[in-house]
Amino acid sequence: MASMDWRKSVVYQIYPKSFNDTTGSGEGDIRGIIEKLDYFSKLGVDYLWLTPVYESPMNDNGYDISDYYEVNPQFGSKEDLKELLEKAHEKGIRIMMDIVINHTSTEHQWFIESKKSKDNKYRDYYIWKDGTYDQPPTNWESKFGGNAWNYDKQTNQYYLRLFDITQADLNWENEDLRRDIYDMINYWIDFGVDGFRFDVVNLISKGEFVDSDGPGKEFYTDGPKVHEYLNELNRNTFGDKDIMTVGEMSSTTIDHCLKYTDPERNELNSVFNFHHLKVDYPGGEKWALANFDFLELKRILMEWQVAMDEGGGWNAIFWCNHDQPRVVSRFGNDETEENRVLSGKMLAIALHGLKGTPYIYQGEEIGMTNPAFKRIDQYRDVESLNAYSILRDKGMDASHIMDILATKSRDNSRTPMQWDDSLHAGFTEGEPWIEVSDRYQKINVTHALEDEHSIFYTYQKLIRLRHEIDVLTYGSVEPYLMDDENLFVYTRIHEDESIMVIANFRNKEVPYPENISVEGEILLSNYDDRKDVLRPYEALMVYGQDE
Numbered sequence: 001m002a003s004m005d006w007r008k009s010v011v012y013q014i015y016p017k018s019f020n021d022t023t024g025s026g027e028g029d030i031r032g033i034i035e036k037l038d039y040f041s042k043l044g045v046d047y048l049w050l051t052p053v054y055e056s057p058m059n060d061n062g063y064d065i066s067d068y069y070e071v072n073p074q075f076g077s078k079e080d081l082k083e084l085l086e087k088a089h090e091k092g093i094r095i096m097m098d099i100v101i102n103h104t105s106t107e108h109q110w111f112i113e114s115k116k117s118k119d120n121k122y123r124d125y126y127i128w129k130d131g132t133y134d135q136p137p138t139n140w141e142s143k144f145g146g147n148a149w150n151y152d153k154q155t156n157q158y159y160l161r162l163f164d165i166t167q168a169d170l171n172w173e174n175e176d177l178r179r180d181i182y183d184m185i186n187y188w189i190d191f192g193v194d195g196f197r198f199d200v201v202n203l204i205s206k207g208e209f210v211d212s213d214g215p216g217k218e219f220y221t222d223g224p225k226v227h228e229y230l231n232e233l234n235r236n237t238f239g240d241k242d243i244m245t246v247g248e249m250s251s252t253t254i255d256h257c258l259k260y261t262d263p264e265r266n267e268l269n270s271v272f273n274f275h276h277l278k279v280d281y282p283g284g285e286k287w288a289l290a291n292f293d294f295l296e297l298k299r300i301l302m303e304w305q306v307a308m309d310e311g312g313g314w315n316a317i318f319w320c321n322h323d324q325p326r327v328v329s330r331f332g333n334d335e336t337e338e339n340r341v342l343s344g345k346m347l348a349i350a351l352h353g354l355k356g357t358p359y360i361y362q363g364e365e366i367g368m369t370n371p372a373f374k375r376i377d378q379y380r381d382v383e384s385l386n387a388y389s390i391l392r393d394k395g396m397d398a399s400h401i402m403d404i405l406a407t408k409s410r411d412n413s414r415t416p417m418q419w420d421d422s423l424h425a426g427f428t429e430g431e432p433w434i435e436v437s438d439r440y441q442k443i444n445v446t447h448a449l450e451d452e453h454s455i456f457y458t459y460q461k462l463i464r465l466r467h468e469i470d471v472l473t474y475g476s477v478e479p480y481l482m483d484d485e486n487l488f489v490y491t492r493i494h495e496d497e498s499i500m501v502i503a504n505f506r507n508k509e510v511p512y513p514e515n516i517s518v519e520g521e522i523l524l525s526n527y528d529d530r531k532d533v534l535r536p537y538e539a540l541m542v543y544g545q546d547e
């Protein structure tokens with residue numbers, strides 16, 4: 001495929017299990033992705049990022065890999081994956097794989113060996129420490145709840161697991177492990193993939209193993225050797241190739257992200273950070289109800305935008321992924337069809353004017369909403385189910401927990417893709433592994449494509465603009481009205497071109513700001529005309545060029 005500046009690209013994230021089922025198993029598969037390639041061409045995206053499709057017991061839906069070299073038969077075969085690559089390439093679409101190298105499944109052969117004895121060749125592929133039966137090595141907390149160490153009676157030691165009990169953390173201090181990881185990545189490069197998303201990759205270097213005053217994050221987040229390891233990874237694998245990379249960075253800092261993405265340092269191309277998606281975590285607590293803090297959302301987004309721009313770093317920009325609730329339900333308004341469409345478009349315009357690589361998560365482009373599940377048996381996600389039992393143990397009322405899950409659970413974004421208004425939204429002819437949102441009869445791809453005013457066409461236009469207008473890729477970022485309670489406003493400037501984005505986040509009319517001139521060609525808006533006030537959720541992208 002002809003090479004292009006990766007910075008101009010837009011990525012579409014696929015959660016294969018919920019995307020399109022061609023076998024009637026109730027779970028999506030790779031052939032289901034092949035079947036929809038024309039849909040991606042129509043949308044105009046450059047890359048498809050597939051969340052993990054490797055062999056896995058699926059306790060964390062593939063983020064628990066038991067064999068890096070095999071495709072999970074539930075998703076199809078390696079031949080299917082090859083065909084996906086070929087057919088996508090024919091359409092000018094590239095494929096990014098998700099690589100999980102902070103941990104593996106405890107069913108991975110390395111762990112099975114590692115567990116056998118203290119002198120096993122693979123013992124040091126993982127992090128084993130002494131403790132006593134009821135006293136783990138440190139008080140660190142797992143991100144999925146509970147202590148982060150799991151006791152193994154065979155060798156009377158604990159292994160570290162920052163996520164599920166079945167996801168054991170790898171020991172990056174071990175050179176043999178690192179070499180095996182690089183071989184595996186090179187295998188997928190030779191296979192023909194075009195990019196990698198590295199799961200929680202800023203957690204791979206652990207520091208001291210001592211007790212913490214909090215959950216322990218300071219000992220392994222952006223750890224002591226993380227930059228060294230990423231540079232080594234880069235040099236040994238994708239560094240000299242046309243491969244796009246993005247690292248998922250958990251609780252990271254701007255300083256580290258500037259380093260991760262500094263082209264001179266040869267680590268990664270770009271980074272995801274999540275600070276802007278914690279603005280509805282009161283006091284930092286995810287499992288609690290709260291309205292989102294709009295001023296904080298702007299402050300965080302813009303702090304990252306400006307600092308990464310000025311420091312020569314590169315952000316991934318996104319509202320949604322498979323771990324986050326649906327944005328239109330979260331920062332928009334899904335209560336009426338009109339508001340869903342207006343706010344869905346507004347959020348798209350507000351985000352896609354920013355600097356960085358835009359990511360679209362399946363269903364976002366048609367404004368899919370949280371499914372509003374009412375019962376715990378509708379949930380599948382390990383993190384949500386753990387949170388439910390932990391909160392119950394703490395004495396929280398079950399119906400209150402259900403309200404929290406309905407806004408915070410990762411399953412909010414994992415319900416099946418809504419293709420049409422037939423049974424199960426056209427996702428499967430079998431029984432879906434997780435229920436389809438009951439709004440699928442209105443909110444589905446077929447409807448969206450038929451309606452020229454749908455959210456889909458706003459995304460399509462935004463992608464086209466990103467390809468055509470340099471200022472969207474290269475322009476510097478300047479925020480305005482940071483104390484304004486309603487409006488999100490910024491400009492982008494590059495050579496003689498400028499873009500202004502102005503977005504009303506509220507369900508009410510808001511006057512145009514007095515000290516800002518919104519003049520120029522309207523590239524995109526979510527209303528057909530212009531008034532002297534900004535109407536509910538009105539958003540404009542305005543283009544200017546010096547004479």
Ligand code: NOJ
Nearest residue numbers: 060063100163199200323
């Ligand atoms: C981040 C992934 O996005 C999430 O889905 C997963 O549970 C954790 N990393 C652990 O791999």
